[in-house]
Amino acid sequence: MKKEKELYRDFLRSKNLKLTKPRLIIMEAVFENHEHFNVDDLYEQIKKKHKNVSRATIYRTVPLLVESGLIKQSLRCESKDIYEHTYGHENHLHFICEKCGKIIESGFNDVAELIDTLAEKENFKISEYNLGARGLCSDCQ
Template identity: 55%
Template sequence: MKSYEKVFVDFLKRNNLKLTHPRSIILQAVFRNHDHFDIETLYDQIRVEHKNVSRATIYRTIPLLVEAGLIKNPLRQESKDRYEYIYGHRDHLHLVCSKCSKIIEAGSKQIEKLLAEIAQKHDFRIEEYNLVVSGICKKCLNK
């Protein structure tokens, strides 16, 4: 069992729930997906191989994955919540193109250092951060 599966199984047990076959399929699809995703896109990807997984099951499972600390919802684009898996990944910032909606993940030691300085100045402990910067990507700038 992969570590993220164990985290989810433990979470489900604590909440008197079970890892059903559809939940397992959804979990695997989320962790196979290296891009940000919305629920409808995830549903379309899953339905290619698993016709028996319903849209409703996906909508009910995603909040469980969020509550378990495996994914988060850092962005809202075009009236859709966009998710990413976070288990085993560091916080990072998102550069979002306002023309084509491309999402670029970026890490920055300078930003982490600045956030640490700000937190220290205000006697504050950062548990996580979500930084989204809107702008125009290189491809759209060159159009």
């Protein structure tokens, strides 16, 4: 069994929930795709192969995936929440183009170090970084 599936199953079990077929399909779809996505994108992706997973089920399952720590909500674009799976990926920051919606990922280590130093001064324990900036990509300037 893949590690992410195990983590997901254990997480669901800790909430007294079962790893049902739709929950598994949704999780697998999230890991098939290494891009950023919103719930509607995910629905379109799943619909191609699995006609019986409803949009409502996906809307209910995504917060569980977030809570499990496998994915996170990284951004908001045009008032939609944008997610990505974070399990198996390094921390990164996002530059988001206000015109075409392109999301550029960028390295993070120097910034993370700085944030860690600042957090230490405040005796603050970080559980999640969420960094980014908006602007115009090179094509849209």
